[in-house]
Amino acid sequence: MATRPKPPAVDGARAALLTPALLIVTLGALAPVLVIALYSILTPGDYGGVSWTVSFQNWLNVIAERDFLTDEMTLAAAHLEIFWRSVKLAFLTTLLTFIFGFPAAYFIATRPPHRRDLWLMLIMLPFWTNLLIRIFAVMQLIRNDGIINNLLLSIGAIEAPIQMLYTEFAVLVGMTYLYLPLMVLPIYASMERFDFSLAEAGYDLYAPRLRVLQQVILPAIKPGIIAGSILVFIPSLGDYVVARVLGGGKQLMLGNLIGMQFGELRNWPLGAALSLTLLAIVAVAMVIYVRTAGAEEEPHG
């Protein structure tokens, strides 16, 4: 087990060098979160904005609301449904990107070194295109008058177009396509460092292929899988654009719900409370990931 180098002591010059980065982190990341936290305990203004009266109503309204007819407290069913859909779709996206991304990463890592760059470039190529254009490309594929439906119609496999656009399926396809590179790259990075002679040793000891994959390769590249999962899960959870364009505006994700509060519904404090809730879900997910990753990494180190 290689010992980690000790972190160097922080002297004056180093502290000075750190300051700009710390400033940016403080001003660019911490300060906005504090503003959001402050807004979440204020009262919504009549025409957007906030009025400066402290109220914890917004936090309650994240999960519960007063029925406007009977005036009794009930669960905010719409919010919970949107929460559930977001978590479900983010999880499924992570799973799908892994299923598609792992073989791709494996394939690239087992090419001769001078060819890998070409394959990697192909994976990253979509990143050079604007996100919206990529989503509209998916739309062209799956719309009723789109490429897939027209192809299936022309070969007689179906009689009427399959409704794929504006469904949860469409959102899932869109997100999987968008975030696939974020899964492939970290897995590839850890696989590239993996010594494939270990796998060969496994074969020499008569381990079947699946067993080698399970007990030799997967444990070694686990950090890459975890990093990839985090990179995919978090943006999927907060997705706004894919759900808006491919979901047809009636399969809301958390991002859309938050967006509505700052726009047409003019309830900034509730929007702020919902944003922090999203942040909390992400934090909990991160802790779980890191815990499970950390706990099992020790013996292999």
Added chain:
Amino acid sequence: MKTKPIIWGSLALGLLAGQAAAEGQLNIYNWGNYIAPDLVTKFEAEHDVKVTVTEYDSSDTALAKIQAGGHGFDIWIGSSAYVPIYVQEGLLAESLPNQMENFAHLAPKWVDVEFDPGRSYTIPWLWGTVGITVNTDMYKGEINTAALLFDTPDELKGKVNVVPEMRDVMGLAIYYLGGTDLCTDDKELLVKVRDLLVKAKENWISMDYSTLEQMVNGDYAATMDWNGPAMRARLQNPAIHYGYAATGYPTWMDNAAILADAQNAENARLFMNFMMDPENAAILSNFTRYANGVAGSEPFMDPEMLDAPEIKVPAEFAENTYFARTCSPEIEKIYSRIWTDVKK
């Protein structure tokens, strides 16, 4: 370093030029694609003014930006529903367009309006209605009913789009269920409205703003829509017709007003007067396919606009309309809750 003086010199020149030209500037804040480029060129040539148009896509975004200040806009163009809010929040200058030279051209029905009695702040920009656009190749039944959206016939199930404008959808539904007030606090009626909308949504294919291309391509068989895109769709596909909800449909008007903190108020006044000229109003209508509020603009309009059923409301439905407005914050709060339940 010989370049330095040159840089400073040109910077100073630029500043001078900027100041010299500042008298000839006008900054307009408008909906997207909602002013005819020819009109901008014409105004610039007539008054030696450089016009900059900035676009917005949501009334609430625009309101937030103007409230925040420091925007640099002189003229705001936006919905009548928001005019009272702008006035109440002190965002508009009382520019008295009713004393301008061209004010006499305004159509009488658009002078003494509820949202700006006597027109002390605003002038009409364009006006229109919200209705239901139907592809009659795909649906043969009656099109002048909100039932297409709320009790969707079998042929249209899964082929109807509803534009996600909360206040318009709520209004159509309230009137469809027999209500008589866009801003109702009749909670039992509102529960019925919610149940109707939640159930109706199962038959909607989407809730999307863009409708033109989908209607023309046949992705949608029907959609709730504004009359302008409805006419544009019909010009591309003659089977597309615009229906009026017989139970009650919204009429709206967009207006132009000078902002309280306008830097170029004089040019803004020139522009307001310019827009009340019948010929200029017609140029605007021809581009956007919406009616304007200026009498005598008809001779300058494209012939196909004059008898277009989307613009000239048929006599039988002329009375079945209500004027779009914003409700009190208490009522809006209930509407927001219903809307969240619908959109989820």
